[in-house]
Amino acid sequence: MTNPQKTDKVDRDLLLQAGKRTVSMESEEIIRLQERIDGRFADACEIILACEGRVIVTGMGKSGHIGNKIAATLASTGTPSFFVHPGEASHGDFGMITRHDLVIAISNSGSSAEVVTLLPLLKRLGNPLISMTGNAESPLAQAADVNLDISIRSEACPLNLAPTSSTTVTLVMGDALAVSLLESRGFTAEDFAFSHPGGALGRRLLLKVEDIMHGGGEVPRVDAHTPLSQALLEMTSKGFGMTTITDDDGHLLGVFTDGDLRRILDQKLQIDKATMGEVMSRKPKTVSGDTLAAEALRIMEDNRITALVIADNEGRPTGLLHMHDILRAGVI
Template sequence: MTQQTSKDQLIKAGKRTIDIEAKAVADLSPRINEDFVAACELILNCKGRTIVTGMGKSGHIGNKIAATLASTGTPSFFVHPGEASHGDLGMITRDDVVIGISNSGSSSEVVALLPMLKRMGIPLIGMAGKADSPLAQAANVNLDISIESEACPLDLAPTTSTTVTLAMGDALAIALLEARGFTAEDFAFSHPGGALGRKLLLKVEDIMHKDSEVPRVEPDTLLSQALVEMTEKGFGMTTVVDEGGQLLGVFTDGDLRRCVDQGADLGKAIMSNVMSSNPKTVHLNMLAAEALGIMEERQITALVVADDEQRAVGVVHMHDILRAGVM
């Protein structure tokens, strides 16, 4: 076999696999029907958790489906069917609903659980590829995951079947997410330790500099004195406020360069004459990620934080946001 022939065969096999699996997933669309609605309603009406179980490759996919459900507003976890028969069945309560996964619908470990689930009166959603299988027949509703063939040329290794099962699980999770009105912030609460959680939960007030850390000068302050305040506070800017803390303007390194270019007398100029009025501000409750977006758009490194009365209550710096892990 030549090297080129080998490369051609590898590419051909890869593309064939993608085509087979893509078609199988597309074939699922007509099956999003009344059975799918019934499955969603069983889960939405469930007072407990959604338990997912499956053996072998179906179990691996079931683990992923349970994780997706749990992170999108449906309390869920995976129970290994083999372990369930040896004690873990105690993890399942009468308030729960079970999703049983088996392409054949006849996996012995899953089938062994069916009598006990029936006895306990636990609703069962099947994901089986054969309507006449024990799993599909025992289920309150079965979601059809049948396929024409596996992508494996031997029609043995679970490939297309696992892809289709995962797609059906995702369809279920997203339908439930939308039915619950699940939001991006809700999602972040399920991921507080990750970058997504930091991006969606961290607010400006959580990381801003406040009180004595905020550079402040009054409108009649000499520019030379304002430069001292800017240097001490280290933000490359200062707020200009009245006696009540009301924000009147800001003065930045960029404003200083303009003063120099215009030949201003740096020893005599006062802030009311050189400050930038109506500066862009952010609110305490604004997401840090949104504040970072404003900085990037305006090509600045710091923003004044103002309250509802437009008083300068803080300063948020780009470095603080990046250090917090918001990218």
């Protein structure tokens, strides 16, 4: 074996040629795959859409690794699915498969012993079977209700041995199934977010203003008769760079911000004599608590403001949302 610490000088041109050749060969096989998105592909989609249980994906070796990814993609796009290792299935995990489930079995040769062993059991349960094989005459393809052709002319491996082009084509076929099913089900971005609540998309689409706003005594609040000098103390103590102004019944009349203060100073207005009713900004932007945080962010950006008042149906301020709250929640 060659000592990796003492190799000859690397020929960079050969490295680049090999890399480009690999991409070219696999791209060509993917293009050829388009011809096989045909009636059998549509049949497979219809069988999956009719399934009342889960889609069980199985495969051995590299096919198993690809199958794992296909199952994950299906599950996250509206088709309940998980992967079962065919070797483990023969030692107890077959109990994870019910009569209501559908099985997608992957094998480039179509004769992987661990997968073929499961065929009589699947037939006995009556599970619909979709195969992905590179050999339409193989035992797996012959046993399937629908066989999806993932055959290739050659692996990208120069020895034509290591699964390269074949695994890429299989993965693309799985993605084609997932996307076709997604569109047929009318799967939305909101549905996707429910499958990814911990991701950035989930936070953007599911998080509401009421989940991250400041409420109760945290909201800066003065009335219209409050002197400006006193309102500045309220703004400073609450730390949001603004305050709400309400009437005697608690309805929102306006807001006053650091920006308003700068404009007043430019106008030489006497801080100790002015009242909030005289200097406040009327008709401020407000949102309800059930507004999505992503929508609140858009309103802030469009109006170039850093805080939003949350108001109830009667126009009473119930909370305050600052740009920093949105940043901390990971909505951006």
